Amino acid sequence: MKTDVFIAGGGVGGLALAVKLASRGVHVTIAEQLKKKSNAYKGELLQPKTLAILDRIGVLEEIEASGHIIDQLRFQEINTRPGQEPPENIQLTELNYSRVASRYDHALMVPHERTKDILREKGQTYADYFNYLPGARFLGFESGMALIRHNKKISRIQAQVYVGAEGRTSPTRDAMNVSVQRKDYNHHFLTVTIPRPESFTKGKIITTTSCFLGLFPLPDNEVRTVYLIKAGEFKKIKEKGLEHLYKAYGNLEPELAETVKSLDDWRKIQLMIPFTYHVDKYYSGNLALIGDAAHTVHPMAGEGMNLAVQDADVLGELLAWCKEEGKPYHENLHYYEDVRKPRVSFLLSLSHMSALVYSFPNPWWRKIRMRAVQRIYDDDQLHVKQMLNISGLGRWNFSLFDRAIQGSVLPVRRKRIKDHTQQKQLFSEAEDYPWKFEGKGKV
Ligand SMILES: Cc1cc2nc3c(=O)[nH]c(=O)nc-3n(C[C@H](O)[C@H](O)[C@H](O)COP(=O)(O)OP(=O)(O)OC[C@H]3O[C@@H](n4cnc5c(N)ncnc54)[C@H](O)[C@@H]3O)c2cc1C
Structure with a gap:
């Protein structure tokens, strides 16, 4: 199979890139390993720059209709x-x-899978250029082509550019032989969505000397909660039972004291282990990395998804321009790194600072x-x-x-x-x- 741009991973980054390219007449093939929606929590806060990008690709109205405004x-x-x-x-x-x-x-809280649905549906309106393959796992490269396993068959995809948008575990990053430095933290988070009273509409971070509870309202009278615990303490907290969590939430935010009791199973609560890394190069030859494949930020700043979409915007604009102007892709990929790497470094350090602010009880x-x-x-x-x-x-x-x-x-x-x-x-x-x-x- 031949395509202009092959994208490994149909997360927010891969999809935003694919929509932009397909809308400009660049043929894209996206291999996404999952066949259906994932239940894993992956961030919901869309920052203003991301809204501007989503506006330019023509999906902002739908995104706004699916979101809760955080002003x-x-x-x-x-x-x-x-x-x-x-x-x-x-x-x-x-x-x-x-x-x-x-x-x-303003920022917007939108359920992660909803954002992806909207992007995918938009991509499908460019049927001649948007080839989305669910259940297709990207395995690596062979003879300069992408190797994917799809419907139990192994096939090769030949492209002008290969983009790694696979998130934290990235075969494209492995193939690029980049160096990655990881930073860990002394805390973890428990995160879960619970119902909220209709009047509870403002995002807030509630802290005592030793506790932290982030509350970010979602549409449909729900609220994303993020509760900080010491690294390695999850098992101990679980042993204390859900009552312990009800009490902790109720003490910190009495308005949620009743609704938190709708939580009836630990399996609904996700453990989030924050760490950060940043690759030293974003491209090599005709390979490029976007989003979590290239960097992860501490979740405190609510930037992870946003950096992925912002990477996609710059890379998408560059590749579309190359195609329109007849410029060789690989000779121009440095522009993508020139623009994005310093901005991501800057936000990585800002989010690291925000994390430190809440790291010492x-x-x-x-x-x-x-x-x-x-x-x-x-x-x-x-x-x-x-x-x-x-x-x-x-x-x-x-x-x-x-x-x-x-x-x-x-x-x-x-x-x-x-x-x-x-x-x-x-x-x-x-x-x-x-x-x-x-x-x-x-x-
Ligand atoms: C537990 C957790 C909590 C987070 N919380 C926040 C938050 O509060 N706020 C925030 O902004 N960000 C948060 N993030 C980060 C945010 O989810 C990511 O920054 C964002 O999703 C990055 O988008 P992406 O498209 O680069 O990668 P992803 O969203 O990870 O998408 C990668 C996609 O690639 C697919 N894939 C992976 N490997 C392959 C393969 N070999 N072949 C084919 N497909 C593959 C995956 O199934 C996935 O769909 C969190 C992340 C995690 C894991």
């Missing part, structure tokens, strides 16, 4: 109290996506955290930078001066950041797709 991130510090008493609120800080000067001024560390989070709100420049950076729409580095303000070494600035100042930090088309502007003096 704020709330950080609530509490002290729990014994018995039925509600917790004592110590601090509530609200960071607002509306500080981002873009029409994509000490009262003194909590005090530092509370002050640092509150300062992001109090100083508009910090607020704008934080939201812009996590949105993916731009990059505005934190300076030493910023960090000194955040650390309360310097006073907060009273000046509000003007939209046009911030807009200079948004990624321009020439920064997203520099190859189109080379020689035109616009880069």
